Amino acid sequence: MSASRLTYLCALAALTAAACTKEAPSVGTTEPWEAPTVAANEDTEKVPADIGGGDLPGPARGVQRLRIDTLQAAMTKVAGNDVYGAPIFWRVNNRDGFSDLAFGKALGRPDYQTSTEESTVSNALYLKFVGDAARDICMQMAKNDMKRSGASRALFPKAPVDGTATDAEVTENLQYVVLRFLGLRVAADDAMVTNLRAVYDVGVASVASPNGSEITAAAEGWRGVCVTLFESPLFHND
Amino acid sequence: MKSKRHWQALCFALLAAAPSVALADEGEQCFLHRELPVERQLRRLSIDLRGTVPDVAEYDAVAGLSELPDALLDEYLASDAFRVQIRRHHESLLWTNPAPALADVGFSLSTVAYDGSPVYYVPGQGKSALFRGGDGTHTCQNKSQEALGYDPVTGMPITEPMGTDAAGAWSAEGWVEVHPYWEADPAKKVKVCAFDAQTTATYTLPPGDPDAGTHSCDHLLATNKAKSCGCGPELSYCMPAGVVQPLVHAALREQMLRLVDEHTDGKQPYSGLLTTKRVHYNGPLAFYFKYHAQRQTFSRTQNEHQASDGPLPDLAFTDVDTWVAVEREAPHAGLLTLPAFLLRFQTNRGRANRYRIAFLGQYFQPPSTKDTNCAKESDDLTRRCVCRNCHVTLEPIAAYFGQFTEAGSMSLRDFAREYPTRKACAQGIAPQNAGWCDRHYVAIPDDTDPDLRPYTLKALQYADDEHPEIKPHFEAGPADLVKADLESGRFHEVATEHLFSYLMKREPNLDPTTSDYEGDALAKIAADFRVHDDIRQAVRDLVKLPAYRRMP
Numbered sequence: 001m002s003a004s005r006l007t008y009l010c011a012l013a014a015l016t017a018a019a020c021t022k023e024a025p026s027v028g029t030t031e032p033w034e035a036p037t038v039a040a041n042e043d044t045e046k047v048p049a050d051i052g053g054g055d056l057p058g059p060a061r062g063v064q065r066l067r068i069d070t071l072q073a074a075m076t077k078v079a080g081n082d083v084y085g086a087p088i089f090w091r092v093n094n095r096d097g098f099s100d101l102a103f104g105k106a107l108g109r110p111d112y113q114t115s116t117e118e119s120t121v122s123n124a125l126y127l128k129f130v131g132d133a134a135r136d137i138c139m140q141m142a143k144n145d146m147k148r149s150g151a152s153r154a155l156f157p158k159a160p161v162d163g164t165a166t167d168a169e170v171t172e173n174l175q176y177v178v179l180r181f182l183g184l185r186v187a188a189d190d191a192m193v194t195n196l197r198a199v200y201d202v203g204v205a206s207v208a209s210p211n212g213s214e215i216t217a218a219a220e221g222w223r224g225v226c227v228t229l230f231e232s233p234l235f236h237n238d
Numbered sequence: 239m240k241s242k243r244h245w246q247a248l249c250f251a252l253l254a255a256a257p258s259v260a261l262a263d264e265g266e267q268c269f270l271h272r273e274l275p276v277e278r279q280l281r282r283l284s285i286d287l288r289g290t291v292p293d294v295a296e297y298d299a300v301a302g303l304s305e306l307p308d309a310l311l312d313e314y315l316a317s318d319a320f321r322v323q324i325r326r327h328h329e330s331l332l333w334t335n336p337a338p339a340l341a342d343v344g345f346s347l348s349t350v351a352y353d354g355s356p357v358y359y360v361p362g363q364g365k366s367a368l369f370r371g372g373d374g375t376h377t378c379q380n381k382s383q384e385a386l387g388y389d390p391v392t393g394m395p396i397t398e399p400m401g402t403d404a405a406g407a408w409s410a411e412g413w414v415e416v417h418p419y420w421e422a423d424p425a426k427k428v429k430v431c432a433f434d435a436q437t438t439a440t441y442t443l444p445p446g447d448p449d450a451g452t453h454s455c456d457h458l459l460a461t462n463k464a465k466s467c468g469c470g471p472e473l474s475y476c477m478p479a480g481v482v483q484p485l486v487h488a489a490l491r492e493q494m495l496r497l498v499d500e501h502t503d504g505k506q507p508y509s510g511l512l513t514t515k516r517v518h519y520n521g522p523l524a525f526y527f528k529y530h531a532q533r534q535t536f537s538r539t540q541n542e543h544q545a546s547d548g549p550l551p552d553l554a555f556t557d558v559d560t561w562v563a564v565e566r567e568a569p570h571a572g573l574l575t576l577p578a579f580l581l582r583f584q585t586n587r588g589r590a591n592r593y594r595i596a597f598l599g600q601y602f603q604p605p606s607t608k609d610t611n612c613a614k615e616s617d618d619l620t621r622r623c624v625c626r627n628c629h630v631t632l633e634p635i636a637a638y639f640g641q642f643t644e645a646g647s648m649s650l651r652d653f654a655r656e657y658p659t660r661k662a663c664a665q666g667i668a669p670q671n672a673g674w675c676d677r678h679y680v681a682i683p684d685d686t687d688p689d690l691r692p693y694t695l696k697a698l699q700y701a702d703d704e705h706p707e708i709k710p711h712f713e714a715g716p717a718d719l720v721k722a723d724l725e726s727g728r729f730h731e732v733a734t735e736h737l738f739s740y741l742m743k744r745e746p747n748l749d750p751t752t753s754d755y756e757g758d759a760l761a762k763i764a765a766d767f768r769v770h771d772d773i774r775q776a777v778r779d780l781v782k783l784p785a786y787r788r789m790p
Binding site: 070118 | 275294334582747789
């Protein structure tokens with residue numbers, strides 16, 4: 001290809017590019033864009049590295065609240081089995097609280113007769129029943145774990161609950177339950193771990209030890225963490 | 239040479255820079271979508287394809303990976319949990335959980351308590367009056383029929399006078415012990431009033447009777463005709479609704495879901511869901527269609543088994559978990575002609591509308607502008623103001639379902655299309671019955687002699703020169719409706735869009751003027767889907783889209 005013809009083509013391309021933009025940048029003179037280091041509230045904070053440039057990701061999948069069927073299955077799966085090998089589930093008058101014989105229909109499970117579509121809105125009714133389910137299931141998990149030891153436990157396999165757990169063991173167990181409940185693998189210094197540690201500590205402090213109850217102070221701490229995780233939006237989003 | 243390279247470099251830089259500058263300037267959007275951590279990707283996939291979350295061991299198995307392995311996706315797609323999710327997806331499209339009343343007083347069994355134990359009887363007043371006289375409110379008395387005996391000539395139970403009520407004298411028989419069909423244990427028996435427990439299969443009307451001849455006791459029209467007709471062997475002709483009806487309802491739902499299973503497991507084409515002639519029966523369903531369906535009064539759903547429904551398998555009512563596949567004949571077309579669909583959408587218009595929504599993604603909407611130049615009072619909805627906007631489209635589609643009775647699942651394929659008079663219409667069934675004629679036929683107005691009006695099947699009421707599509711659509715049946723949408727590719731396009739919404743939790747962006755237009759990707763998946771006709775492969779293609787791995 002001759003130089004003159006190449007020049008003509010490139011000039012055409014440059015014109016085309018300029019036509020696509022309000023103001024065509026001059027090649028080679030654009031300064032790299034720098035993310036601001038001072039936020040609108042004048043705090044100095046870390047800005048994500050790619051906020052100002054890089055490839056533009058495409059659209060994302062939407063996020064919805066779990067359907068009642070899925071919530072029912074997920075809570076039971078996370079809770080594991082009791083000491084007799086039977087699945088732990090939300091018990092309401094000896095029925096599964098999420099079944100249609102209990103609160104399944106009230107929570108919006110469609111029967112395709114009177115209701116044909118499941119709302120995936122987290123309304124007050126949903127939050128109330130999820131709170132009830134979480135408290136019931138977490139108590140069952142704690143009580144069953146008290147009858148087991150070590151890795152066979154579902155809620156506190158990494159930390160003893162007899163008052164001898166070290167900080168490292170508590171942290172390791174917090175990382176474990178975050179993965180078990182939410183599917184997130186977090187570092188020991190992650191804010192989620194430190195926040196849940198505070199929940200655990202409050203739970204432990206709320207119970208006198210020894211207290212003669214079925215679960216120890218530490219187990220009560222883990223029960224609080226369990227309820228917190230079951231009530232987390234991250235648990236209910238898919 | 240050096241100069242040439244300089245120009246080439248400049249040219250490349252210009253062309254590379256142009257698109258991104260244009261996109262940023264044009265969209266002015268803040269894209270913050272991030273790839274999910276692999277554990278959350280796993281959780282998302284597991285919830286969508288298995289309906290539950292992974293366990294810790296499953297999270298550990300993907301630790302450190304940047305994306306989920308294909309083998310894991312294949313494992314999920316092959317799992318039984320995925321089959322259940324796909325069932326649920328189709329239920330949400332079709333709403334098929336029918337619950338019509340399947341028994342009425344003519345053959346339902348009630349109980350009266352004698353000495354603390356139940357005695358079964360049929361509560362229909364007409365039948366009771368035929369058996370015992372009086373006003374039809376009486377049952378048998380609390381004694382064994384063995385103590386009273388049977389008439390040596392007629393074989394019917396001997397009764398004892400019990401008194402007189404407002405309608406006259408009445409008498410009552412005793413009870414007998416019978417093993418009922420709904421009990422699996424052959425040794426278990428229940429008490430039944432002796433008249434109701436009669437096992438006679440047929441009754442004969444004498445010469446001179448308008449319906450002279452022998453007829454079946456197991457039919458609606460026998461209910462008040464023959465004193466010798468009871469509930470048949472093992473009470474087969476009658477139904478304790480509380481025991482039998484829930485099992486039949488559950489089986490109707492399961493029958494459709496089994497068809498979904500067959501066409502979503504990757505072994506048979508997905509489109510066969512709407513074309514197959516195959517159908518599955520278990521014990522309660524086969525028993526219902528053999529003995530009970532023909533006993534329903536005309537005011538309720540009509541589900542009588544017809545030759546086009548194929549042979550009923552020989553199953554006992556208690557064979558709840560035994561399913562047998564049989565082949566139906568035309569005009570059946572996949573799930574569109576299963577009782578679960580026909581009874582959930584009981585009018586041909588309702589059936590056509592649900593078909594459009596579920597398989598064509600089309601919804602009827604009223605017009606936003608005033609309708610003019612139309613008939614204000616016409617009975618013909620394709621001409622009537624406002625109505626016509628939808629009905630001009632709906633009526634020809636509804637005609638495809640015309641060979642199935644409305645408010646019922648009965649095939650009308652073998653029914654006469656027309657009778658010349660009302661009397662001839664009533665004689666379309668034996669014993670003759672005007673109610674039967676009114677249930678399925680409608681008079682064609684004739685100004686000359688109203689008594690000689692011809693009667694036509696209701697679905698053909700408007701099959702005239704002004705509506706030329708109705709007759710051929712009626713005769714072709716739903717199979718032809720489906721055929722056109724399969725050939726056009728629309729069926730697979732809409733199925734792909736539904737799956738996209740199910741998996742992505744949002745509608746696809748089909749606006750080609752936007753930067754995140756998804757129509758091309760969807761069209762590619764739909765085109766492939768049309769070729770392989772495997773819903774699992776379509777799901778695989780959709781969850782492998784980059785968007786599925788991103789958080790909003």
